[in-house]
Amino acid sequence: xxxxxxxxxxxxxxFCASVVLAFVGDRKFAPEINxxxxxxxxxxxxxxxLEVYVQGPMLAGGRFFFVDAFNVYLSVLTAFVSxxxxxxxxxxxxxxxxxxxxxxxxxxxxxxxxxxxxxAMLLCLLTNNVGVLWIAMExxxxxxxxxxxxxxxxxxxxxxxxxxxxCGVGIAQALFGTVLLYFAAEKVLGEGGEALLWTNLIxxxxxxxxxxxxxxFVFLMVGxxxxxxxxPLHNWLPDAxxxxxxxxxxxxxxxxxxxxxxxxxxxxxxxxxxxHTHHAGNIMMGFGLLSIIVAAxxxxxxxxxxxxxxxxxxxxxxxxxxAFGLGGPIxxxxxxxxxxxxxxxxxxxxxxxxxASQMHRSQxxxxxxxxxxxxxxxxxxxxxxxxxxxxxxxxGIFTSEFLILTATMKDAPYLTPFxxxxxxxxxxxxxxxxxxxxxxxxPSYQKAMKVAHLPVILHLVLVLAIGLxxxxxxxxxxxxxxxxxx
Amino acid sequence: xxxxxxxxxxxxxxxxxxxxxxxxxxxxxxxYGLIHLFAWQGLFLSLNTAVVGFVANKHHxxxxxxxxxxxxxxxLPYILHVLINRLKIRKEVETVVNIPMTMMIxxxxxxxxxxxxxxxxxxxxxxxxxxxxxxxxxxxxxxxxMITRRHxxxxxxxxxxxxxxxxxxxxxxxxxxxxVVELGVALDVLIAAFIFGIFFFHIHTTFDTLDVEQMAKLxxxx
Numbered sequence: 001x002x003x004x005x006x007x008x009x010x011x012x013x014x015f016c017a018s019v020v021l022a023f024v025g026d027r028k029f030a031p032e033i034n035x036x037x038x039x040x041x042x043x044x045x046x047x048x049x050l051e052v053y054v055q056g057p058m059l060a061g062g063r064f065f066f067v068d069a070f071n072v073y074l075s076v077l078t079a080f081v082s083x084x085x086x087x088x089x090x091x092x093x094x095x096x097x098x099x100x101x102x103x104x105x106x107x108x109x110x111x112x113x114x115x116x117x118x119x120a121m122l123l124c125l126l127t128n129n130v131g132v133l134w135i136a137m138e139x140x141x142x143x144x145x146x147x148x149x150x151x152x153x154x155x156x157x158x159x160x161x162x163x164x165x166x167c168g169v170g171i172a173q174a175l176f177g178t179v180l181l182y183f184a185a186e187k188v189l190g191e192g193g194e195a196l197l198w199t200n201l202i203x204x205x206x207x208x209x210x211x212x213x214x215x216x217f218v219f220l221m222v223g224x225x226x227x228x229x230x231x232p233l234h235n236w237l238p239d240a241x242x243x244x245x246x247x248x249x250x251x252x253x254x255x256x257x258x259x260x261x262x263x264x265x266x267x268x269x270x271x272x273x274x275x276h277t278h279h280a281g282n283i284m285m286g287f288g289l290l291s292i293i294v295a296a297x298x299x300x301x302x303x304x305x306x307x308x309x310x311x312x313x314x315x316x317x318x319x320x321x322x323a324f325g326l327g328g329p330i331x332x333x334x335x336x337x338x339x340x341x342x343x344x345x346x347x348x349x350x351x352x353x354x355x356a357s358q359m360h361r362s363q364x365x366x367x368x369x370x371x372x373x374x375x376x377x378x379x380x381x382x383x384x385x386x387x388x389x390x391x392x393x394x395x396g397i398f399t400s401e402f403l404i405l406t407a408t409m410k411d412a413p414y415l416t417p418f419x420x421x422x423x424x425x426x427x428x429x430x431x432x433x434x435x436x437x438x439x440x441x442x443p444s445y446q447k448a449m450k451v452a453h454l455p456v457i458l459h460l461v462l463v464l465a466i467g468l469x470x471x472x473x474x475x476x477x478x479x480x481x482x483x484x485x486x
Numbered sequence: 487x488x489x490x491x492x493x494x495x496x497x498x499x500x501x502x503x504x505x506x507x508x509x510x511x512x513x514x515x516x517x518y519g520l521i522h523l524f525a526w527q528g529l530f531l532s533l534n535t536a537v538v539g540f541v542a543n544k545h546h547x548x549x550x551x552x553x554x555x556x557x558x559x560x561x562l563p564y565i566l567h568v569l570i571n572r573l574k575i576r577k578e579v580e581t582v583v584n585i586p587m588t589m590m591i592x593x594x595x596x597x598x599x600x601x602x603x604x605x606x607x608x609x610x611x612x613x614x615x616x617x618x619x620x621x622x623x624x625x626x627x628x629x630x631x632m633i634t635r636r637h638x639x640x641x642x643x644x645x646x647x648x649x650x651x652x653x654x655x656x657x658x659x660x661x662x663x664x665x666v667v668e669l670g671v672a673l674d675v676l677i678a679a680f681i682f683g684i685f686f687f688h689i690h691t692t693f694d695t696l697d698v699e700q701m702a703k704l705x706x707x708x
Binding site for chain 1: 667702
């Protein structure tokens, strides 16, 4: 298949699925359409990845799209996690409907927006135009805002409003940064759409005006940093990730944060090329480290299970941002790996958390008890998920965090204690909270229910496998991506 | 050329009017009056874009100008009108605290914007370069409005004013972003408009008011 056609199909499938589901999203067969659409997207994504693997980076669709090792692996990851989330959401949403938390219109809306969200994320990743990147990012936010408030409870509406307003303001700063970027680029590349194409920008990044780019980066950092959920711009994140339906929490935490970080890293490469200093990297390291520490201590104080894991997402995004800021081959490799394994582990955790809170009809951690005996898959899934996310060997997150720590010790040794402190506190906090939930007797109010096995097991096995043995193709992808981001 | 100078003066004058409306919005208490001010700001912006398009001989700016006119002067104010009529909050008056203080912060933000954009003004050769500071100030004032006000409709108007500032910045720094980007941004604003419309109804039915002060349940407990 021609690569342009492949890209069109990749973006077309979720878009068309979204339109179809807007009409039939409340029917009995709607979840199957949702799964089918996501599976098709994943299949095409794999095809595209193979093509890039064999042929190297490519431009397509009149240079509107650009695919290289960096964004293709994130595209495959996005398509994969959306597929497993669609599988998980089939049973989960059916039960929410039985409980009367969503109606007909809600279901139609849910399914349509889920697919639109996937479309927006893939567009974000694959576009070559920095302006379109911004537009797609905003579209991804807008498509999930009303999903957060799907249950229409006062807290859900509050969370969604916060998400809408704070992310709207944040991302507006990124648009101003993009305007400044265009201002600098136009002087070198001339007017018109060509001056916003990433492939052109990177080619001439050496001759872009450094003062303008430094200023632009501050705005881009604040803008996309809000979407990554970096402290102190993170206020919306725990609310938005905990009040919506669990499948949405899984994709918000597992995927959207990655996409925002992707945008930030793309901008950083341009700024570095122009300023030849470590200015941008330092800013990212500062934000990253602050996020790790603040999130780790916030973990200790949580009572709501989904809220706790949202803070854990902030912490892990902090780790990846810190590592990208640090730069160098080892840290960048670690950051790329970290984005992958965190995304897999975190969405698996949210799947089990969703089941656990449905079994107890509550997200309050004090009420969730006896998961090992009540439902072994949920209990052990949660336990292994937490072990993975806390960075225990032999899971993949251990590998990535170890790489990042090694690089920190080499390049910025005075920061190692802070990094270790954050990781240590998060580790302790997670285990202290999770132990009582999984061990012990089954409480009387716990209800047994059928759960979706496949997504949880698949994700955790992948995280484990990557920790034990890094496949060659992944290794070479990451190495190519590291070269690109140098 | 005499002609060019007059036109650039007109452009600066319109920029001043945009800033004036931004300050006006900061202290306007009536929801109804706010929407009018927002429409006026859009109109000045649209005229300014057309003027710049004429001076710089950039035809795509005419398209942006018409887009702004239809979206921000006609469509969005109309949607807001319909919403506040439906929700019966047409006459609502918001208590705005500390107006002198807010104004002072606003003035400080304008000065800060001039300071921040100084290096860009030096690099730019466009006749509109002096209005970039005003554009950034409009962004900042929109942000300030969203922080200081507590009404859902006011916050949204602050958000839209902020977006006006961004559009203005693009016009004055670079004679407008490429058309595909401007169209995309307009589309996003349009989708956002539908979403906040739905939101107003949800908030109103759930909390019985559009005062977002009511929404303070989600906090960190100790």
